[in-house]
Amino acid sequence: MHSNSVWAQNTESGSSTIVLQRCQSLAQFWGKESNRWIMRASLRQLVAMMATPLMRSKTMTTAPTLLLKVGDTLCERRRFTEGEVEAYAGVSGDRNPVHLDDVFAREVGGFEHGCVVHGMLVASLFPALIAAHFPGAVYARQSLKFAAPVYVGKEVLVQVQALHIRPSATKYLYAQFIFPFLISYSELFGVNHLLSDSVKFGTKCFANDNDNAPAIVGEALAVLPSLHQVPTKAPSTPLFKDIHLTLNPSVSMAGTTATSSSLRRMESVHRHLLPAPPPILHQNPLGATRSESFPVIIGGMVLDIHAKPSMQPHPGTTVPGMVKYISGGVARNIAECIYKLETRPFMISVVGKDMAGDFLLKYWRSAGLCTDGILQVDDVTTPIVSNVFDGSGELIAGVASVGAVEKFLSPSWICQFCACISNAPLLMIDANLSPESLEASCKIAHEVGVPVFFEPVSIVKSSRIAPIAKYITYTSPNEFELVAMANSLSPPEKYNFAKIDQFKNKAKAVEYLFEMLSPAMFFLLEKGIKFLLVTLGSHGVFVCCKECTSLMMDQQKSETTSFSTMLLDKLERCFPSNMLLNFPREGSTRTCVFHLPAVSASVVSLTGAGDCFVGGVISALCGGLDMMQSVAVGIAIAKASVESEANIPDKFSAATIAGG
Numbered sequence: 001m002h003s004n005s006v007w008a009q010n011t012e013s014g015s016s017t018i019v020l021q022r023c024q025s026l027a028q029f030w031g032k033e034s035n036r037w038i039m040r041a042s043l044r045q046l047v048a049m050m051a052t053p054l055m056r057s058k059t060m061t062t063a064p065t066l067l068l069k070v071g072d073t074l075c076e077r078r079r080f081t082e083g084e085v086e087a088y089a090g091v092s093g094d095r096n097p098v099h100l101d102d103v104f105a106r107e108v109g110g111f112e113h114g115c116v117v118h119g120m121l122v123a124s125l126f127p128a129l130i131a132a133h134f135p136g137a138v139y140a141r142q143s144l145k146f147a148a149p150v151y152v153g154k155e156v157l158v159q160v161q162a163l164h165i166r167p168s169a170t171k172y173l174y175a176q177f178i179f180p181f182l183i184s185y186s187e188l189f190g191v192n193h194l195l196s197d198s199v200k201f202g203t204k205c206f207a208n209d210n211d212n213a214p215a216i217v218g219e220a221l222a223v224l225p226s227l228h229q230v231p232t233k234a235p236s237t238p239l240f241k242d243i244h245l246t247l248n249p250s251v252s253m254a255g256t257t258a259t260s261s262s263l264r265r266m267e268s269v270h271r272h273l274l275p276a277p278p279p280i281l282h283q284n285p286l287g288a289t290r291s292e293s294f295p296v297i298i299g300g301m302v303l304d305i306h307a308k309p310s311m312q313p314h315p316g317t318t319v320p321g322m323v324k325y326i327s328g329g330v331a332r333n334i335a336e337c338i339y340k341l342e343t344r345p346f347m348i349s350v351v352g353k354d355m356a357g358d359f360l361l362k363y364w365r366s367a368g369l370c371t372d373g374i375l376q377v378d379d380v381t382t383p384i385v386s387n388v389f390d391g392s393g394e395l396i397a398g399v400a401s402v403g404a405v406e407k408f409l410s411p412s413w414i415c416q417f418c419a420c421i422s423n424a425p426l427l428m429i430d431a432n433l434s435p436e437s438l439e440a441s442c443k444i445a446h447e448v449g450v451p452v453f454f455e456p457v458s459i460v461k462s463s464r465i466a467p468i469a470k471y472i473t474y475t476s477p478n479e480f481e482l483v484a485m486a487n488s489l490s491p492p493e494k495y496n497f498a499k500i501d502q503f504k505n506k507a508k509a510v511e512y513l514f515e516m517l518s519p520a521m522f523f524l525l526e527k528g529i530k531f532l533l534v535t536l537g538s539h540g541v542f543v544c545c546k547e548c549t550s551l552m553m554d555q556q557k558s559e560t561t562s563f564s565t566m567l568l569d570k571l572e573r574c575f576p577s578n579m580l581l582n583f584p585r586e587g588s589t590r591t592c593v594f595h596l597p598a599v600s601a602s603v604v605s606l607t608g609a610g611d612c613f614v615g616g617v618i619s620a621l622c623g624g625l626d627m628m629q630s631v632a633v634g635i636a637i638a639k640a641s642v643e644s645e646a647n648i649p650d651k652f653s654a655a656t657i658a659g660g
Contacts, residue, residue, distance in 0.1 A: 068199065068224075073161045074129050077412030077440070080117045083378065085152055088121045099152075116149040119216065125158045126203045126220055134224045141221040142203070148215040150207050155410055156215065157206040163219070164200040197224045295338060295622050296421050298348040298414060298441055299331025299430030299455070300405040301374065303356040304647070305386040313390065327363055328647055329383065330457050331430040333608055336648045337615025337637065339367060343622050346420050348373035350408045356382035373420070375413055380404050405432045411440035418444050425622045428453040428614070431461035438464060442471035451530075455614055456481040463488035470528040476614050478535045479517060486520035489527055495520040509539055510595055517542070522591055531627060533617065533634075535610060540597040543631050547592070596631055599639040608647035613638040615648075 089095045098109040098116055105111045127139040150156055198221065205216040309321035327336070335345040347369070351357035353376050360382065364371050383402040390396050414437055421427055427445045429438055429452065445452050451473035456462030462481040465472065466488040477485055479497050487493040497516050513536055521532055521544045532544035616637030620630035640649050 068134075068162055068165065068197075070162050070165060073159055074133055075160075076125065076129050076158045077155055077410065077415060078125060078158060079155045079410060079412055080121065080150070080152055081378075082115070082152055085115065085117055085121070088118055092118070092120070094118055111149055111151070113149075113151040113154070115152040117152055119144070119146045119150075122150050122156065122205055123203075123216060123218075125156075125205065126160055126201075126218075127222070129158060129160050130201065130220075130222050134222075136225040138223040139220065140198075140223055142218060143220075144203075144216060144218040146216055148207055148213060150205070150215050154207060155412060159202075159204045159206070160220070161202045161204075162199055163202050166198040166200075198222075199224055293423055293425050293622075294344050294346040294420070295426045295428065295618055296346045296348065296373075296417070296424040297331050297335040297338070297428045298409070298433065298437075299334075299428075300329040300383050300402060300409075300432040301327075301332040301347070301349040301351055301360050302329030302383040302385055302402060303359060304328035305384065306389065307387065308389045313388070313396070325359060326647060327360055328385065330432065330455055330611055331428070332360070333611035333647050334428060334430075334455065334615045334618065335369075336367075337608075337612050338619045338622075339369060340648065340652055341616065341619035341637070343619045344369065346370055346373055346417075346424070348409070348414060348417055348420075350375040350377060350380075350404055350413070352376065352380035352382040352404060353378050354380075354382055356384055373417055375408060377404070377408050380408060402432060406434040406437075409433060409437055411437050414441055415444070421445055421450060422448040424450055426451050426453060426618060428455060428618060430455040431457040431464045433464075435464055435467060438468050442468045446471050453614070453618060456485065459484045465489075469524070472529045474531045474533065474617075475524075475529055476533040476535060476610070476617070478537070478610070479513065482517060482520050482524070482532070482534050486523050490523065495523070510536075513539060514542070514593065514595075518593065521593065525591060533631060535613060536598075538598050540595060541613075541631055541635060543594045543596060543628065545592055545627070594628070596628075596635060599636055601639045601642050603642045605645050606642055608641045608644075609638045612641035612648060 085099055089099060097104040098111060099105075099118055100115060102114040105115045109116070123142070123144055126142065127137075130139070131137045201220045201222065203216070203218045203220050204214045206213075207215040304326040306324045306326060307321060308323075309319045311319055311321075313319050327333075329349075331349060332347070335347045338345045347364070351360055351374060357376055361371060361374065361376070364374065381401060381404060383404050385398060385400045385402070387398040388396045421441070421444045424445075427441065427450050429441050431438070431454070433441070442452055444450075452471055454465055454468070454472045454475040456465070456475065456477045459480050462477055462484045465475065465485050469489060475485075483495045483497045486495045497520075517534060521534065521542065524532055525544060525546055530545060532542070534542040534544065536542065613634040616634035617630045620633040621627075625633065637652065640652055641647075644650075
């Protein structure tokens with residue numbers, strides 16, 4: 001037998017041999033038919049034990065800490081669809097028409113909002129939530145009281161709160177009689193106990209966010225494999241990093257079938273022995289964990305329909321002209337721009353299962369971009385904006401149908417991608433989201449320190465920043481959106497702006513803009529926004545922050561991209577030196593405002609300029625450039641956009657963009 005001290009001294013040279021010998025012995029034991037029933041039960045115990053961080057009693061330096069404490073709460077938002085209710089009815093056999101027939105539910109069942117979700121289907125969220133955070137949990141008991149209906153299509157909030165924790169440590173010395181190899185493993189790894197904890201949870205489900213009237217209330221008892229996280233002096237690398245479970249040719253095995261079967265089982269055990277990260281409370285771990293870091297973009301994907309007549313239109317009749325389908329939406333445009341600047345975004349959005357939705361998804365897939373975050377919903381119209389122009393290209397009228405973004409891009413859908421957001425260098429949200437979804441997105445990012453970029457979208461929707469201003473790192477309003485944002489945080493409205501188009505020179509125009517906008521800019525900085533990027537159209541951008549040094553020091557996680565560096569090198573020759581290069585570099589506590597001018601351009605269309613500016617800034621920030629450099633890149637990308645008919649140009653060239 002090998003003691004812990006021997007193992008610690010010979011980690012590099014001996015551990016693989018020891019483990020391989022144990023695995024071969026297990027394989028031989030499994031090969032005997034009479035012992036397989038013993039192995040099956042014991043392997044389950046071994047896997048459950050080893051799935052948690054290993055305890056080494058002789059090297060433990062401090063007392064174990066609990067990953068879950070009394071009072072901790074797990075939360076999840078969820079919306080049940082008609083398809084899910086129908087599927088549950090088919091599996092369970094409960095085809096009560098109050099669940100399936102909207103008219104029956106209203107007129108006979110007395111449910112004012114139509115079909116209700118099966119109570120047990122809603123209650124299944126409780127064990128699912130616990131198991132999602134604590135793999136291997138065994139659900140022992142659940143009491144339920146159904147107080148109010150949960151309607152199909154309506155969002156619910158599920159809460160599971162730890163009320164009481166009873167730790168238990170069952171010595172498994174008895175296991176040597178049914179599984180003699182466990183003792184070898186305990187000595188090798190220093191594991192002295194099979195740990196488990198019985199946890200009593202309070203379970204609640206709220207419909208329509210009514211915290212005072214839960215739809216379902218009860219208590220649950222679950223046995224968790226272990227809640228202990230034990231600090232040790234163990235090496236930081238995984239115990240089994242260099243171990244390959246291969247047979248020693250000198251070891252004879254009883255039967256090829258038994259050998260391969262046993263090795264497959266031991267490979268499974270090997271996977272469970274790898275250290276696992278502790279579960280994170282208040283987070284749904286369903287989102288895929290990515291080894292790379294992508295900016296996450298949350299907002300609308302819209303089909304833009306542009307109708308331009310070839311002659312003056314007349315009411316009551318049609319005229320010849322050109323109708324184009326264009327992929328649009330603020331968030332979608334920004335994500336596409338980021339992608340074309342050599343940074344891969346992860347998009348979270350919603351479309352319908354219709355022609356428009358298929359059109360938008362087809363492009364996303366053709367670009368090789370991930371569509372996991374794009375929800376496609378039955379019987380929902382994809383967001384569409386239809387615009388009619390006159391012969392000169394001026395907008396006559398437009399109709400926007402974008403309600404699906406607010407209704408279905410819900411906190412419950414966004415929370416499924418917590419892992420993506422947590423691993424992102426930056427999160428961008430647009431104001432098309434509902435206030436609830438905006439807040440949920442910001443809180444996820446805030447908990448893990450991910451910076452948030454808020455895109456105002458429009459004057460009306462820009463006011464949605466009010467409840468989330470404290471979470472916002474960057475925002476890019478124009479003059480009118482800036483004032484609307486400030487007024488939303490300062491009722492009654494005390495900020496205003498009157499645009500004047502005629503100035504003798506651009507310097508006078510910039511001075512006037514600063515005089516008019518600075519009170520609103522300073523006010524928003526006081527409310528917690530770190531960077532204000534105020535777009536001024538042909539006059540450029542105001543960059544505002546509280547400390548000048550943060551303009552140079554705000555670096556992101558990724559390394560600089562080649563495109564951003566190349567473009568910046570060329571831009572430094574175009575911008576006046578006093579605008580880009582010579583701003584203060586010493587620490588300062590005063591509020592700083594810098595003006596960067598626009599790059600001269602041959603204007604073709606202004607449709608996607610703002611979105612391309614934001615896309616350029618985000619791509620540069622994620623590429624490692626500082627704030628001022630990133631804004632310069634954004635201005636140059638906006639220049640490329642106004643020289644193109646498309647919302648987002650087909651491609652970007654550093655030489656062409658900076659050449660103007």
